[in-house]
Amino acid sequence: MLMQFAATLEEYQEGILAYYTYPISTGPLEGTTTKIRTMQRQAYGFRDLGFFKLKILGIHETKHALVG
Helix, strand or coil, X not given: CHHHHHHHHHHCHHHHXXXXXXXXXXXXXXXXXXXXXXXXXXXXXXXXXXXXXXXHHXXXXXXXXXXX
């Protein structure tokens, strides 16, 4: 198992080390996607697509939970 682990690390070595040179993460993007999908579930059946788009554009401005 240790040999397999070492081989895996060697295979992904370039990408792992690149993170330390350029610490870019997709975490914020994944969080925004999760918020949009939550809003979609909450807004199921609504007909006003324009309002839904405005709520998506306003996600980054709020620091509170998306309720209601």
